[in-house]
Amino acid sequence: xxxxxxxxxxxxxxxxxxxxxxxxxxxxxxxxxxxxxxxxxxxxxxxxxxxxxxxxxxxxxxxxxxxxxxxxxxxxxxxxxxxxxxxxxxxxxxxxxxxxxxxxxxxxxxxxxxxxxxxxxxxxxxxxxxxxxxxxxxxxxxxxxxxxxxxxxxxxxxxxx
Amino acid sequence: xxxxxxxxxxxxxxxxxxxxxxxxxxxxxxxxxxxxxxxxxxxxxxxxxxxxxxxxxxxxxxxxxxxxxxxxxxxxxxxxxxxxxxxxxxxxxxxxxxxxxxxxxxxxxxxxxxxxxxxxxxxxxxxxxxxxxxxxxxxxxxxxxxxxxxxxxxxxxxxxxxxxxxxxxxxxxxxxxxxxxxxxxxxxxxxxxxxxxxxxxxxxxxxxxxxxxxxxxxxxxxxxxxxxxxxxxxxxxxxxxxx
Numbered sequence: 195x196x197x198x199x200x201x202x203x204x205x206x207x208x209x210x211x212x213x214x215x216x217x218x219x220x221x222x223x224x225x226x227x228x229x230x231x232x233x234x235x236x237x238x239x240x241x242x243x244x245x246x247x248x249x250x251x252x253x254x255x256x257x258x259x260x261x262x263x264x265x266x267x268x269x270x271x272x273x274x275x276x277x278x279x280x281x282x283x284x285x286x287x288x289x290x291x292x293x294x295x296x297x298x299x300x301x302x303x304x305x306x307x308x309x310x311x312x313x314x315x316x317x318x319x320x321x322x323x324x325x326x327x328x329x330x331x332x333x334x335x336x337x338x339x340x341x342x343x344x345x346x347x348x349x350x351x352x353x354x355x
Numbered sequence: 356x357x358x359x360x361x362x363x364x365x366x367x368x369x370x371x372x373x374x375x376x377x378x379x380x381x382x383x384x385x386x387x388x389x390x391x392x393x394x395x396x397x398x399x400x401x402x403x404x405x406x407x408x409x410x411x412x413x414x415x416x417x418x419x420x421x422x423x424x425x426x427x428x429x430x431x432x433x434x435x436x437x438x439x440x441x442x443x444x445x446x447x448x449x450x451x452x453x454x455x456x457x458x459x460x461x462x463x464x465x466x467x468x469x470x471x472x473x474x475x476x477x478x479x480x481x482x483x484x485x486x487x488x489x490x491x492x493x494x495x496x497x498x499x500x501x502x503x504x505x506x507x508x509x510x511x512x513x514x515x516x517x518x519x520x521x522x523x524x525x526x527x528x529x530x531x532x533x534x535x536x537x538x539x540x541x542x543x544x545x546x547x548x549x550x551x552x553x554x555x556x557x558x559x560x561x562x563x564x565x566x567x568x569x570x571x572x573x574x575x576x577x578x579x580x581x582x583x584x585x586x587x588x589x590x591x592x593x594x595x596x597x598x
Contacts, residue, residue: 220419
């Protein structure tokens, strides 16, 4: 276990091993002392050693006098992992749907109702009432006489010599 | 923060106990070795993640987990507070109050920042309130910003917070550590020096020392255990006693 504590301090354990080492540390006074001493060694080597070699008894006594805190469990969406997972899942789903639509070539599938043989297609032409000949002639009479029309020549005009 | 690059190591037997340990170089000189490139730390639990695990255990009611955070950060917090408060006894009291405040506020800690950043901010605010309560002038935010606490670890520029008595004890501890390290076999001394002073990963140390990672792991552990054996009598606690 002490070797695990050493590796734990150095950040050289995997998540599972680290969780096991932390569990062991918390459960044993001897391992907690080891944890303390190993930190003292590193700090001393860096010139940041303690003023005296003793565990912070005052703090720990005061800590034990405190009522135990119990934080409410965080909801799923409050954890970073859950938020990232949800966002990733939404992105994947969006890409999937867009991709699927793209592979369909933009064709809209035929409506199922058209395949039903028992149903008759509805005529989409609107029946026009028969045109009255008299009305037709009356319209033509209202048209201006032919002399009012200027003759149009579609040939290019020849410049005068 | 620990230095991440290779330092040039020279052969100095520690004369002054309070000075940081400077490791003797290996045969041929470690100074000549090229710095190694950083390797990915896939699957490893970082320092911040370890703290987060301990915080979550404490939030579930495990006080022992919070004790581990206290023992890890007490010295660093006191050194930080020494920038605001002069009296060592007051520093100790304020640090204690800061830890208790942090413990009470644990349900509100969501892990958005590193635990130590959060703790140091509580520490600085506690120190400022303490000074105001005493009618002394608290440092302004421009004099000391708790945001800089994240990068705070360097001994440079810090006042010595030792009293004459504690200075003697402090020197004894440092002397014990330095003597124990100087007495280590060279491969153990090199391994722990590269880890603690240069902050190299096991993989990088393995490359430098040309040995498997498992050997590095074992060497660092054996070095720590050898030094800890010298310190345990000074700690003066028995196995059945709490701490």
